[in-house]
Amino acid sequence: MIYSFAFKIHIVISTITLLAGISTLVMSIHGLKRKREYGRQDFVVSLVFNVALYFQLFLGFLIYFLLRSTLEGPMWEVPDTQNDASLRFWAIEHIALMIFALFLTQLGRVFIKRSKGSTRKFRASLFYFGTSLLLILFSVGMAMFSR
Numbered sequence: 001m002i003y004s005f006a007f008k009i010h011i012v013i014s015t016i017t018l019l020a021g022i023s024t025l026v027m028s029i030h031g032l033k034r035k036r037e038y039g040r041q042d043f044v045v046s047l048v049f050n051v052a053l054y055f056q057l058f059l060g061f062l063i064y065f066l067l068r069s070t071l072e073g074p075m076w077e078v079p080d081t082q083n084d085a086s087l088r089f090w091a092i093e094h095i096a097l098m099i100f101a102l103f104l105t106q107l108g109r110v111f112i113k114r115s116k117g118s119t120r121k122f123r124a125s126l127f128y129f130g131t132s133l134l135l136i137l138f139s140v141g142m143a144m145f146s147r
């Protein structure tokens with residue numbers, strides 16, 4: 001019950017994360033092309049992307065460590081991940097890629113804050129958020145093919 005609730009929220013926030021990620025890219029490309037100022041809207045969308053990923057991290061760990069393990073066995077019992085491709089995927093690939101995506105997004109926000117001038121801010125935004133979004137899309141894509 002709590003498991004499926006947390007899982008549904010994880011899926012809903014996935015959509016918000018993807019929309020915010022795509023928006024940061026579109027806004028960065030637009031900003032670079034039009035040579036406009038890096039504004040409040042750019043800051044807010046990148047913040048949404050970053051905060052949504054933190055939420056996903058919290059929910060993901062909640063699902064994995066607490067709820068999933070109470071449903072499928074004791075928490076201290078480490079699953080035999082080498083023999084189960086699907087479990088291995090969730091245990092290692094998805095979580096590792098998403099944490100790296102979150103790290104890149106956080107790093108990007110720090111770089112944008114420190115960069116002087118809108119062009120540099122948009123370039124940093126494009127690089128860090130773009131790489132982060134690629135990782136997210138790759139991980140979600142892998143989820144679909146591993147089923």
Ligand code: HEM
Pocket residue numbers: 007010011013014015017018053054056057058059060061063064068090094095098099102136140143
């Ligand atoms: C930031 C750290 C994240 C962690 C620790 C995490 C963890 C997890 C875990 C443990 C599951 C498996 C639930 C289960 O099958 O019982 C899961 C499922 C899922 N996650 Fe994440 N996740 C994270 C971020 C994200 C993000 C950013 C997205 C997409 C934007 C995402 C999309 C999904 C989807 C679509 C599923 C369900 C796949 C399916 O069952 O078909 N996750 N996540």
